[in-house]
Amino acid sequence: MTTPTAVALEDAKVAFRLGDGRVYTAVEKAHLAVAQGEFVAIVGPTGCGKSTLLNVAAGLLKPAAGSVKIFDRPLAGLNRDAGYLFQADALFPWKTALDNVAIGLEIKGTPRAEALPQAQKWLTSVGLGAFAGRYPHMLSGGQRKRVALAQVLIRDPKILLMDEPFGPLDAQTRQVMGNLLLDLWNADRKAVLFVTHDLEEAIALADRVVIMSAGPSSRIIGAWRVTLARPRDIFEVRMDKEFHALHREIWSVLKDEVMKGYAQSTHAAEAV
């Protein structure tokens, strides 16, 4: 490989000790590499451990076995090269939009007077220039995601980890956010690991789509390269023939896993 590998999971296994002493294996032998500048989407049925895998890459979780390498160096502690976009609201509710974005720089020791104009610039680039003084609860779900995106990007991380970031949003807002993300990403092409349960979203955004099997002990069961031309427009790309062909192909694999995952979750509910 010529481009360096930003994130490499080598046979990573993730297990949790349950309350009753049993060990629950969430992910088994995950092998995944994200090259620098590559946009990889992980898709899988609910409860397959895709977010878990992301937390391993972030250093929030330690793998039970296997290793995590960030730019060819083993990861110890938190992944300092990565920015993490959470599924749930993660903004500081007591800070204004502007302060929420500026904090990313202030933590690094940038003086506040310097951080604020930059934060304003980032807010403008996510389309919220006029909302700097608003507190998170005064913003819509989509606007909060924009602030969160600016908060992460202002630190200029080399790797972006995204955990179903647009999951809670409505369908139209998701598409708008997807386009915004692609625009921002196009500017400097960071390595992205994007977790979603929405196959269409994954194909529209990513260079490579990775499919995980239903949990527990889920594995990576396939990867597809997406060769749709860039820059893409999410609204347009969904009309593309290639998009449909790829969607059909991946869905034929994913469908079984989704059914399995669904059966397991209902089964587990009955057992309880």
Add this chain to the structure above:
Amino acid sequence: MSRVTLLALQILVAIVCIVLWQLLSTVPLFGKILLPPFFFSNPVDVFEQIVKWFASGVIWKHLWITLVESILAFVIGSLGGVLIGFWFARQPLVAAVFDPYVKMVNALPRVVLAPIFALWLGLGIWSKVALGVTLVFFIVFFNVYQGVKEVSRTVLDNGRMLGMSEGQLMRHVYWPSALSWMFSSLHTSVGFAVVGAVVGEYLGSAAGLGYLIQQAEGVFDVAGVFAGMFVLSAFVILIDYGVTLVERRLLVWRPTVDGRG
């Protein structure tokens, strides 16, 4: 309902009550006065008493003393509550060890402490402040403890992923969260500071609203007791209004500013 009608109705309630009180305590009904003046006084006398207090200026000294005691109790109790609450929340072992004792002291009706404080600290303001502190402290303590414990996991993780050190997490995440819980109980804790001061005065002092009421009661001056009660109510309402203003300023980032704890 418009604000004007609401205000009109609110005033109407007061007028009806006062008129009824005046009538029942002065006009005999079926040859009998239902509210004997000795026990119930009447609004006119009470009002005269209040006017006399303000006209002669004696009331200011007592109001001032009660205010100072309340503020001191609130400040000291809050400071202690914040510090200990923070400490316990960050050191689960300490919290576990002291848990039964905290519960024990909190379960104790604070009035029984008043004589002890009077003994230890004398009849001046400090025994009243101490009583108020024991009330305020626990409210603030429990709220801060809860606030630090219940910081959202995602917000914490986000802080960590943004590169915050433990100290920065403390300053940008734990601290604001704890303070917001404390402020949400501001009405209760300020109210209890006043309660502590007044009850303390009532049980033994030489000045303050509680002293005024106790003095009036001692000579069966019912008008004086009622007058003291009304002045006290107005005092508390004014303080509460002040707290609302402060709260509005401090909790702007909260979805519901009016949620009273």
